[in-house]
Amino acid sequence: MGRAFEYRKASKLKRWGAMSKLFPKLGKIITLAAKEGGGDPDMNPRLRTAILNAKAENMPKDNIEAAIKRATAKDTANMLEVNFEGKAPHGVLIFIECMTDNNTRTVANIKNILTKHGGELLTNGSLEFMFDRKTVIEFELQEDMDVEELELELIDAGLEEIEAEDGICLVTGDYTSFGTLTEALENMNIEIKKANLERMANSPISITDKQQEEVDKILEKLDDDEDVQRVFTNLA
Structure with missing residues (x-):
């Protein structure tokens, strides 16, 4: 079983599990995508992917539409993406992706969570080479699909690995291949269920x-923070 499947299984744990926490986080991703590339998903691939991921988590249509509309609100003008790198006890390294409209608040919150539980905030760039950034795309494997044929079709789009298990197919490639892989699957009329950049x-x-x-x-406290979008570690 490949690394992408292990990450997918880990994501099904209680972290990110509560909808009360998840929907606002997904909403922020949609809002920022719409803010940067416009509110039409047909013309904005990033927004289209954000909506797909939200739907995969059963986020209601009304919530999605509200998140798109918020892109033009004044309180989103200063929203930006920021990353933090930290260390937890026992040699555990943590890469934290955030979305915030107040970086000072976010830095203070992240630093407090880490130090309060025996960790520390590291200088950005410290862990950059400890993680490989990958495109991971998930879709349902239909009966008429042949995995080996799919592999041949997707190699030129940047495919590194393709795996199928229990009717689910995962396509993995370098992070730079996100656009080409999603476009290739869409051109093959394959409905993408989820698409993310993983570390x-x-x-x-x-x-x-x-x-x-x-x-x-530490991980639970980080995921509880409203500005934290995703948390990655070096745990096996």
Whole structure:
């Protein structure tokens, strides 16, 4: 089983599980995509992908439309994407992706969470080479689809790996191939269920269950923060 499937399985844990936390986070992604590229998903690939991911999490249509409309609101004028890098106990490295309209607040919150639980905030760029940034696209494998044929069709679009399990197909490529891979699948009339840029640790580590409990406290607090979008670690 490949790394992409392991990341997909991990994402099904309680982190990101509560809709009360998830929908506002997804809404921010939609709003920023609409703000930067316009509110028409047919003309804005990033917005189209954000909507697909929101629908995959059962985000109501009204919420999606409201998030698009917020792109023109005054309070979104200063919204930007920022990343933070940190260290948790037991050698666990953390890469945190945020979306915020107040960077000072976000920095203070992230630093407080880390230091309060035995971690520390690192200088940006410290972990850049500890994670590989990958495109991961998920879709349902139909009966008439042949995985080997799909692989041949997608190689020129930047495919690195394709895996199928339990009727779900995952396509993985370098982060620079996000656009070409999604476009290739759309041209093949394949309905994409989810599409994301993942950060995969290139030297994953293992820790004990007790150590995991300590680290989980930090991860849960980070995911509870309204500005935090996604959290990646070097855990196996």
